[in-house]
Amino acid sequence: MKIALDHVTKHYPDFDLDVTMEVPDDTITALIGTNGSGKTTTFRLMLGLARPAGGEGIILGDPIRRVWVNAKSRTGVTFGDSTFVPTFTLNDEIAERKRFYTTFDEQWCRAQLQRFTLPLNQQIQEFSAGMLAECKTIMAMAHHPEPLILDEPTAGLDVIARNEVLDLLREYMEIPGRSMLISSHVATDLENLCDDLYLIDRGRIRMHETIDxxxxxxxxxxxxxxxxxxxxxxxxxxxxxxxxxxxxxxxxxxxxxxxxxxxxxxxxxxxxxxxxxxxxxxxxxxxxxxxx
The missing domain is CATH 3.30.70 (Alpha-Beta Plaits)
Structure with a gap:
């Protein structure tokens, strides 16, 4: 089991979250819900970016209360807001990630950037929303992570680019033992890609079901x-x-x-x-x- 949460809670002045869910191996799991339902908070708790008030959780064997470098370096992540340095080029981003990830696959990364016709020497702040979405997904996958956690990976993409990104995600899952957790407001993406889904509403999991x-x-x-x-x-x-x-x-x-x-x-x-x-x-x- 790559990721598991058991009544993990988080309290804010106007919002309470209590989540139990699992992301098994060889499975693409969707986390769905309206804006403000708790999806991004759940992702942050999984990754050790927010401290839970209660409950237990693991990611790659590490407790989410203290996620070590080993688990972080084996996880691929995208969030809705860009995590790139605006003045960097993609060549700069590749050089930076090679220093952080020992498993970063530069040859694979450059091949995918070429596949999506993304410019290597243009500042990222000049990219369109669709180009940013493609870059974030490719960079999140380039160190061959075991779980992949994607927050709105197809946001801003036209139908052709969206299908290309979904094909890339399917290719990622061809290697046994991998898993993916994805949120998206494009329901057709989830229905055609995922194995199961959790619906979160007002900080609670209301439904867990297979797509079939x-x-x-x-x-x-x-x-x-x-x-x-x-x-x-x-x-x-x-x-x-x-x-x-x-x-x-x-x-x-x-x-x-x-x-x-x-x-x-x-x-x-x-x-x-x-x-x-x-x-x-x-x-x-x-x-x-x-x-x-």
């Missing part, structure tokens, strides 16, 4: 008041009052198809799950769901 189960077993139900009254509540994860009745998410699509004829049923996308499960709690009723 999401496609096969989850659905959005559109119900009248009478249909909601007749619906078995055991398999409804969240329900919300709408102008014409109710909207709900279930993880037992087949059950309602067989037992509630006439109800509107369609596949549940990641965007719909985030929208409903992160809605105002005054207008929704929700139960948490984790994989069995």
């Amino acid at each position: 189960a999401l496609h096969d077993e989850y659905a959005v139900l559109t119900l009248t008041d009478d249909q909601m009254s007749a619906a078995d509540p055991r398999y409804i994860l969240v329900k919300q009052r709408t102008a014409g009745g109710w909207k709900a998410i279930t993880d037992e699509r087949g059950f309602y198809e067989e037992n509630l004829p006439g109800v509107g049923i369609c596949g549940a996308s990641i965007d719909e799950i985030i929208t409903l499960m992160s809605a105002d709690p005054r207008t929704t009723t929700m139960q948490e769901r984790t994989m069995q």
Whole structure:
């Protein structure tokens, strides 16, 4: 297990976080949620960049309360804000990272920068948002890390560049024993890339599920008041009052198809799950769901 958190907590004046999750080997895991839900704080806690108030966690065998150089040097990371020196060129960045990472693969790095047609001698402050996103991902991978932690790696990319970056991430996972944790607001990226996902809302993990189960077993139900009254509540994860009745998410699509004829049923996308499960709690009723 590359990364594991067990009720890791963090307290701020207006926000409390309590997270339990795992990132297994040979798995791409998504952490999804709205802005301010706790994704970046969770990443920072994993990496030892923030000190937890309680709970336990490990990354590459190190406790997250004190992450040693060995674990840090074996981990690849990108955050939403750029970590580059603005006046550096990519040649400068390569030279700097070679000094820090003993496993930095300059030949691989230069090949990927050429693949994405990124200029080596231009100051990074002159790069577009898309160019920065590509650079951050390549540099995070260039020392061949074991876990890769990516915060919005495709932000600012057009559809062609985004697909190229996703292909690069798939190539990374071809080597056994690696793992990846990724957050993104582009739901299609996650559905086509990841093996499982955690949904975090207001600092709590509300759902953990595989992508396959999401496609096969989850659905959005559109119900009248009478249909909601007749619906078995055991398999409804969240329900919300709408102008014409109710909207709900279930993880037992087949059950309602067989037992509630006439109800509107369609596949549940990641965007719909985030929208409903992160809605105002005054207008929704929700139960948490984790994989069995």
